[in-house]
Amino acid sequence: MTLDDELRSAFAQEAATRIAPPPDPDGLIRGGRVRRHRRNLERAGAGVLAAVLVGAGGYGLLPLRAPGDPGPVSGPPGSASPSTPADPGRSKLAPGTYRTLVGTGAAGERIEADFTVGGDNWNGGDFPLVGEDNGASYAGIGVYQPQLLAAGSGCLGDTMTSVLGRGPRLLAQQLTALPRSTVAEAPTRAHVFGHDGFHLRLEIRVGCPTFYRVAATPNGDRGITYTALGDPADDVVIDLWVLEVAGALVVVDEWHNVGASESLKDQAARARDSIELVVGE
């Protein structure tokens, strides 16, 4: 027999001879209710953290057009400016196309990003977020210029590094060493969003006393924890694309909780696919 056969046989035999204790459905239901109650209480306070997470920046989202509309509803593309009023923390994001400020190019040009969201469960902020109907899992996208990268534990309040890799390749390589991360896909060349760059995928244990902060950006902290303070959050899978746009490094990311449904991941992926980078004056 091969080792494979031996393993199959050993597992089958070990499992078959193992006598299971009797189940206690009532106890499990009681435990489940406690767990649900605790989660609901924690979720009730989640808005506070969410505002910290995504509303810390001064730049909000500018709606450009809703599906079916002929054009922009708040001015032509390029009209977004740093003076755009901030989205106050989390607010419902209606289906449509939005513009957000990313940062500035090497010559001072404004870099913005347009993206389109669909469905009823998107929330606004500098970094849009979508949740399951039952609030069990979340996903989100972000486009930003990292000014500082997570160091130490990666948690809010811990150290960050201002020494960033020069160029997409080096920055992508640096991202593989984010705290509490495991590389699921090493950096590889990619041509996305109209630019050459590098893609990588990480798994990150985001359980922090507050939240896990990938980077500090001109728009505020890029957090990837959506939960109440102190709530042990689900781990995250995050895809990162590192690009050079107008002579500046730009990171596009898309994250989702481990265990998120395919539907949720699809929504985030569609929003990410819709991203268009706009370089203005």
Add this chain to the structure above:
Amino acid sequence: MDPDLDFADFVASRWVSLYRLAYLLAASPAGAEDLLQTTLEKAYVRWGRISQMEHPEAYVRRMLVTSLVSSRRRHWRGERPTEHLPEGLDDSCEIGVLDHSLLWPLVCALPARQRAVIVLRYYEDMSEAQIAETLGCAPGTVKSQTSAAKAALRRALAASGVGLEVGDA
């Protein structure tokens, strides 16, 4: 149907099967009970959605695995997927018929994540791609975990004197 009754029915009908998987994953009776209790409590919270699935048990079985891996994740860091397997891991390699009481303790001694991969592969009959999806990692990681686990088992078997029968090249 009342959701609680539906959940209780599910637990009653799938308990033994789920317990056996939990036991293989946790490698101890107490660990299996803890893992299964935690997982089913989580499943209860999401039962409205899980019960609508085509295969609720399959989903709960995946929850068992992710619960285990999440709880041990701090012990599993820094591994990198690889496309190149170490030499000497030919799956077709013949070994002598083993006493299962020897092999199982060796499996128990594997790191939790390696054991999970092996259990999913050889007890749940999952493909590498399915295991990767369940664990939320790259197929290359599954491949390297499987190889590492089997290499460790072969070394342990050899150290136990079974190596002569294993006849590794």
